[in-house]
Each structure stands twice: as C-alpha cells, then as structure tokens.
Amino acid sequence: MLRFFVGPASRLFALTLTLVVVAGTSGTARAELVVDITRGFVQPLPIAVTDFDGSVPEETNFGKDIARVIAADLERSGLFRPIEQGAFIQDPATLRIAPKFGDWRLINAQALISGATQLQADGRLRVEFRLWDVFAETQITGLAYFTTPANWRRVAHIIADAIYKRLTGEEGYFDTRIVYIAESGPQNRRVKRLSIMDQDGENHRFLTDGSVLVLTPRFSPTTQEITYLSYVGESPRVFLFNLNTGQQEVLGNFPGMTFAPRFSPDGNRVIMSLARQGNSEIYDMDLRTRKITRLTDHSAIDTSPSYSPDGREVVFNSDRGGTQQIYVMSSNGSNVRRITFSAGRYATPVWSPRGDLIAFTRIYQSEFYIGVMRPDGSGERMLAKGFLVEGPTWAPNGRVLSFYRQTPADARGGVASKLYTIDLTGFNEREIVTPVDGSDPAWSPLIP
Amino acid sequence: MRSKLFTFIAAAFFLAACGTSAEDSGAGTGSGTATTTQPSTSSAPTVAAIPGPTPGSQEHLVVNVGDRVFFDFDKSDLMPAGRRTAEALAAWMNNFPAATITIEGHADERGTREYNLALGERRANAVHDYLQALGVQSNRLRTISYGKERPAVLGSNEEAWAQNRRGVFVVN
Numbered sequence: 001m002l003r004f005f006v007g008p009a010s011r012l013f014a015l016t017l018t019l020v021v022v023a024g025t026s027g028t029a030r031a032e033l034v035v036d037i038t039r040g041f042v043q044p045l046p047i048a049v050t051d052f053d054g055s056v057p058e059e060t061n062f063g064k065d066i067a068r069v070i071a072a073d074l075e076r077s078g079l080f081r082p083i084e085q086g087a088f089i090q091d092p093a094t095l096r097i098a099p100k101f102g103d104w105r106l107i108n109a110q111a112l113i114s115g116a117t118q119l120q121a122d123g124r125l126r127v128e129f130r131l132w133d134v135f136a137e138t139q140i141t142g143l144a145y146f147t148t149p150a151n152w153r154r155v156a157h158i159i160a161d162a163i164y165k166r167l168t169g170e171e172g173y174f175d176t177r178i179v180y181i182a183e184s185g186p187q188n189r190r191v192k193r194l195s196i197m198d199q200d201g202e203n204h205r206f207l208t209d210g211s212v213l214v215l216t217p218r219f220s221p222t223t224q225e226i227t228y229l230s231y232v233g234e235s236p237r238v239f240l241f242n243l244n245t246g247q248q249e250v251l252g253n254f255p256g257m258t259f260a261p262r263f264s265p266d267g268n269r270v271i272m273s274l275a276r277q278g279n280s281e282i283y284d285m286d287l288r289t290r291k292i293t294r295l296t297d298h299s300a301i302d303t304s305p306s307y308s309p310d311g312r313e314v315v316f317n318s319d320r321g322g323t324q325q326i327y328v329m330s331s332n333g334s335n336v337r338r339i340t341f342s343a344g345r346y347a348t349p350v351w352s353p354r355g356d357l358i359a360f361t362r363i364y365q366s367e368f369y370i371g372v373m374r375p376d377g378s379g380e381r382m383l384a385k386g387f388l389v390e391g392p393t394w395a396p397n398g399r400v401l402s403f404y405r406q407t408p409a410d411a412r413g414g415v416a417s418k419l420y421t422i423d424l425t426g427f428n429e430r431e432i433v434t435p436v437d438g439s440d441p442a443w444s445p446l447i448p
Numbered sequence: 449m450r451s452k453l454f455t456f457i458a459a460a461f462f463l464a465a466c467g468t469s470a471e472d473s474g475a476g477t478g479s480g481t482a483t484t485t486q487p488s489t490s491s492a493p494t495v496a497a498i499p500g501p502t503p504g505s506q507e508h509l510v511v512n513v514g515d516r517v518f519f520d521f522d523k524s525d526l527m528p529a530g531r532r533t534a535e536a537l538a539a540w541m542n543n544f545p546a547a548t549i550t551i552e553g554h555a556d557e558r559g560t561r562e563y564n565l566a567l568g569e570r571r572a573n574a575v576h577d578y579l580q581a582l583g584v585q586s587n588r589l590r591t592i593s594y595g596k597e598r599p600a601v602l603g604s605n606e607e608a609w610a611q612n613r614r615g616v617f618v619v620n
C-alpha cells in the first residue's frame with residue numbers, strides 16, 4: 001500500500017521503496033515511488049515520458065500525441081517535472097524491449113513512462129503503458145486499453161490518472177471536464193455562454209448561443225448533467241442540461257427567481273435558492289418527484305448552498321448576522337451555526353469532495369480572496385487573491401481548485417476574466433486557456 | 449439631494465431630447481453627473497422643436513419621473529431621493545392606469561455573483577413594496593434581479609459602482 005507522510009519533512013519530496021510481493025503474478029518484486037504531497041511546497045518529481053512506440057506512422061503519431069498529453073497533465077499538476085525529450089538517451093524501439101535504467105539515471109529521471117500503440121484489425125486502438133521506478137529498476141505498473149482511435153485523448157488522461165494515483169496515492173483528476181461561462185464583450189453588453197471543455201482546455205464546445213444570460217453552472221457528481229441559471233424569457237430559473245442529449249429543462253415553476261443551484265452528492269437532488277417577495281431562502285428539490293423542501297426560514301439572504309459529501313450537512317451564505325458570512329446547518333435545516341468570524345465578508349462556500357475542507361470567497365479591504373477552511377471554520381488559509389476572484393470549484397480528488405479572476409474595467413468597460421487552477425497548498429496557480437474570457441468554472445467528477 | 453435629482457432629470461431630459469434610447473440615457477446620466485444645469489438650459493430651444501414623448505411610454509417616464517433609484521453599498525432600503533422618485537412613479541402610474549412596470553434590481557461588481565442576485569432581488573422588491581404602499585396594484589408590478597450582470601455605467605470605480613447599485617423602472 002502507498003503511504004502518506006504526515007507532518008513536516010525536511011525532504012519535501014520523499015521517495016520510498018517498499019517491496020511488495022504480489023501473489024499470482026510472475027513473482028517480480030515491485031518497488032514503489034511515493035510522492036509526498038502533504039507538504040505545502042513540493043519539488044516536482046523528475047519523470048521521463050517517452051513517445052509511445054508504434055510500428056506504422058499512424059501508430060507512432062498516436063504514440064507521440066498520447067505522450068505529449070500525459071506529460072502536460074503531469075506537469076500542470078505541479079507534482080511532476082517531465083524531462084525534456086531531447087535529453088533522452090535510449091530510443092523508443094529498444095525501450096520497448098527493456099529499459100536501460102542507467103541511461104535514465106544519467107538524466108536524473110526517477111520515474112519512466114514507456115508505452116506502445118497498435119491499431120487492431122477491428123479498427124480499435126490498443127494503448128499500453130508501463131511505469132518504471134528507475135532507481136529500483138522495476139516496473140511499478142503496466143496496463144493496456146482498447147478504444148476507438150478518436151478517443152486517444154481520453155486514454156492519455158486515463159493513463160496520466162493511473163500514474164498520478166500510483167505515485168501520489170490519491171485519485172487523479174485528469175479524465176475530467178470543466179463547464180463554465182464563456183464571456184465576451186464590454187461590461188454592459190457582456191455575452192455569456194454555457195461552455196464545456198476537457199480540464200486541460202481541449203475539446204472546447206459552446207453549449208448555448210449567447211442570446212440568453214446564463215450563470216453558475218454546476219456538474220452532477222453522478223450523471224452527465226449540469227444545473228445552471230438561465231434567463232430564458234427574462235425569467236431567471238434553474239435549469240438542467242443533459243450533456244448526452246442536449247436537452248434543457250426548467251426545474252419547477254415558481255413565482256420568484258430560482259438560483260444558486262448545486263447537486264446533492266448522490267445526484268438525486270438539487271439544492272438552490274428561491275426568492276419570494278424579495279427574500280431568498282434555501283430549498284432542496286427531489287429530481288424524481290420535483291417536490292421541494294424548505295431548509296431556511298429567515299428574512300435575511302440565504303443562498304449559495306453546498307452539501308457535505310456525506311449529504312448530512314449544508315454550508316451556505318447568509319447575511320442574517322448583518323453582513324454576508326458562512327453558515328452550516330443539518331440537511332433538514334436545523335442546527336444552524338455561523339463558522340466565519342474573521343474580518344471581511346465571506347461568500348460562495350463549496351464543500352470539498354473529501355469532506356475535510358470548505359472553499360470560499362472572502363472580500364476584505366477591497367480585495368477578493370479564494371480560501372479554504374475546515375468545516376468548523378478553523379484553519380483558514382488564503383490561496384489566491386485579486387481585484388475580483390470568485391467561484392471556487394473542487395477537482396474530484398479534492399486536491400486542486402479552479403476559480404476565476406476578473407480585472408478592473410477600463411473606461412470603455414473592457415474587462416478580462418480568466419479561469420485558473422491552483423493547488424490546495426496555494427502553490428502552482430495556472431491559467432486554463434480558453435477561446436474567450438471565462439467565469440464560474442465547475443469541475444466534473446471523473447468521467448465514468 | 450434635490451438639486452442632484454434636478455440635475456438628473458435635466459440631464460435625462462437633455463439626452464432624451466437628443467433622441468437616444470432609454471438605455472443610453474441611463475448610461476449618459478452616469479457620465480454626466482458633473483454637468484451643471486446650465487448646458488441643459490441652453491439646449492432648451494432644441495427640446496421645444498422636437499415632439500414630446502408619447503404619454504405613458506418609457507421615454508415619458510424617463511422625462512417626467514426618472515427611471516431609476518439608487519442604493520447604498522450592500523443595502524436595499526430606499527434613500528430619501530429614491531422615495532421621492534418612487535412617489536413620482538406612483539403618481540405617474542395613477543395617470544396611466546394601463547401601464548405596467550418591471551422593476552429591475554441591480555448590484556455593483558464588488559460582491560459575489562449569487563449574493564448579488566439575491567441583493568438585486570431584495571432591491572427590486574423594496575421598490576415594489578414602497579409602490580404598493582403608495583397604492584399601486586401589485587399586479588401592475590413585476591420584479592427581476594440581474595445581480596451584477598448588467599451594469600449601467602462602465603468602469604471599476606466608486607462613481608460607477610454608486611450608479612450601478614440601482615433599481616430601474618421599465619414600462620412593459
């Protein structure tokens with residue numbers, strides 16, 4: 001088993017070798033590289049990702065593309081440093097027979113990825129990879145996948161997830177997508193479109209045409225569905241969008257605005273705000289019966305609800321104490337308690353899929369921050385700041401967050417709004433490059 | 449506040465006379481807050497030369513009442529100037545019994561999206577409730593919140609934010 005290293009360690013990036021004899025296999029001993037990711041700052045692990053070998057040019061091209069996507073995934077995580085391919089000594093053809101570990105040690109690679117692609121008679125693509133521990137001179141893991149060739153990117157992400165999981169002990173997050181609001185135009189005529197892309201920005205697709213204002217999309221944790229706010233007919237309502245069918249459907253028909261939707265952890269319910277006579281309260285809707293249950297009853301603003309992963313509690317935003325702060329209640333609406341008491345205003349709480357943290361937006365002295373804290377409000381840490389940063393969302397492994405950052409507007413109303421990812425530690429902030437501006441990112445679960 | 453309101457109406461009148469749309473007059477009002485009444489007065493002959501707005505229309509409302517009220521930061525209660533505008537709106541609606549109004553609630557950009565949607569809703573409703581208390585039938589009033597998504601005045605500064613924290617009356 002992989003182990004975590006808890007507490008301060010002078011070596012930021014620990015490497016441990018554990019001998020595990022796996023019964024039923026050829027009896028080869030497996031030594032395991034482990035990446036210590038519990039520290040704030042980690043030295044990325046030097047890893048050699050070689051082009052996957054093929055027998056014909058088409059296979060070789062797939063092999064190069066797949067290796068490139070794997071290396072980019074690992075590099076963006078901040079936990080790995082893919083070594084420049086020009087430094088490689090051993091060529092893919094001989095590597096297919098066996099690694100010359102001395103060649104890889106010479107260029108300081110601690111881990112090595114080799115692989116091969118093969119087009120099958122039935123038209124499918126077979127992709128295999130092996131992860132090697134260079135210093136122990138052993139294979140850590142090796143797997144083969146069959147897919148339609150058009151799916152080569154997904155296979156690359158799945159392999160990157162397998163590598164990430166073996167070396168960090170945590171689930172990966174590369175075979176995921178991000179839904180967000182694509183934005184263009186000046187402040188007062190901002191066109192907003194529901195959009196989706198792979199987590200690395202590829203396979204980008206606009207889902208709506210921009211004629212209707214759309215906001216705050218959120219992914220179902222269990223299905224290929226999104227819930228979001230749409231102003232169809234100049235009437236703000238919570239909708240469902242089915243990614244498989246393209247079908248859009250309004251959730252209920254209430255006299256007031258419905259907004260701030262988010263799925264329950266089992267995907268069977270949507271929790272949201274419903275405004276009546278100007279007062280926003282939190283309701284929970286059963287998606288099968290469409291029955292709603294009221295959870296808050298207060299004259300203050302109650303919005304931005306987010307379930308704990310066990311479904312027992314709800315964190316939400318309320319100004320019942322005078323300014324907007326973060327509160328937690330039981331999922332039946334009882335036992336409401338405030339968890340933020342520091343200076344400033346707090347908003348957009350989102351429970352981590354691991355359950356151990358809540359991400360939020362903090363507004364303090366004219367700056368916006370993205371931060372995390374424990375569910376009891378302790379251990380607050382700020383990860384990112386800006387003139388306007390907002391809307392944190394968790395990668396399904398609870399290790400990485402995404403959010404958006406907007407610049408102040410110029411005199412003509414020109415603004416720039418970009419999506420970013422950042423490690424839970426506050427290091428490794430990266431922009432997700434999108435075709436136009438973006439806001440309100442929402443991470444999907446691992447694609448089933 | 450009275451002189452500011454007068455400036456506001458004068459500026460709106462001036463812009464309406466120039467034939468700009470209602471939406472543009474709102475933005476122009478924001479950029480023209482420093483304007484004294486002098487330029488408006490000097491343009492008075494031009495106004496006289498153009499036919500007045502259709503009674504009961506959006507343009508008529510803008511000229512005679514004004515189409516918006518403003519709010520303090522993170523607040524949704526009407527300020528004295530806003531109450532006077534709402535009172536004028538109630539009187540105007542009495543004169544045009546067939547008119548129905550949508551009240552838009554807006555917020556500045558210095559808040560989070562969802563909270564601002566709720567805040568805009570509360571602001572629109574504050575206007576709604578005040579009008580209702582003044583005798584306007586609720587079925588003639590519709591509210592909608594745009595949160596911080598539809599600023600009227602461009603820029604990221606206190607002046608713009610003050611103009612964007614608003615309730616806007618739109619004749620249906």
